Amino acid sequence: MLRILFLLIAGMSAATAARAQQPGEAPAAPPVRIAAPAAVHKDGRASVHPFWDHKNLWLFAGVGASRGLDYSSTLNLRRRGDHEILLTDAMVDNHPLFAGIEAAGTAVSIGAAYLFHRSGHHKIERWVSIVHIGVATGGAIRNYSLKTAHPLPPPAP
Numbered sequence: 001m002l003r004i005l006f007l008l009i010a011g012m013s014a015a016t017a018a019r020a021q022q023p024g025e026a027p028a029a030p031p032v033r034i035a036a037p038a039a040v041h042k043d044g045r046a047s048v049h050p051f052w053d054h055k056n057l058w059l060f061a062g063v064g065a066s067r068g069l070d071y072s073s074t075l076n077l078r079r080r081g082d083h084e085i086l087l088t089d090a091m092v093d094n095h096p097l098f099a100g101i102e103a104a105g106t107a108v109s110i111g112a113a114y115l116f117h118r119s120g121h122h123k124i125e126r127w128v129s130i131v132h133i134g135v136a137t138g139g140a141i142r143n144y145s146l147k148t149a150h151p152l153p154p155p156a157p
């Protein structure tokens with residue numbers, strides 16, 4: 001909050017200085033942007049981490065695994081005669097296309113985490129993957145728990 005107030009005051013003072021300039025004078029130097037300080041741990045070291053650190057690698061592996069689980073549960077759902085809610089049956093029945101959609105979902109999740117990492121929102125960066133894992137795994141559990149849409153043929157004697 002204090003940082004926002006400081007940036008607001010700095011922006012207002014730069015605008016006031018620009019208006020106070022007399023006609024014919026050389027323009028004033030642009031205001032100096034101060035980089036936001038990195039978060040600091042109690043022992044004084046910065047909390048900025050590399051994007052491909054140990055935690056993110058495990059989270060991204062979890063996203064990929066949960067998308068794989070969603071892929072297999074959706075194919076199981078289709079084999080039992082039910083319909084996918086979010087995609088058309090033609091997309092799901094085309095296995096290479098459906099695998100590409102699942103891989104693209106994983107890539108989008110990693111990309112969103114990277115954007116949050118670059119903008120300094122490191123907690124949100126981690127939560128993108130955590131929420132994605134939860135939603136994909138929840139969808140797979142739902143798919144596996146649905147009743148079969150058509151009766152299975154009786155077992156052969």
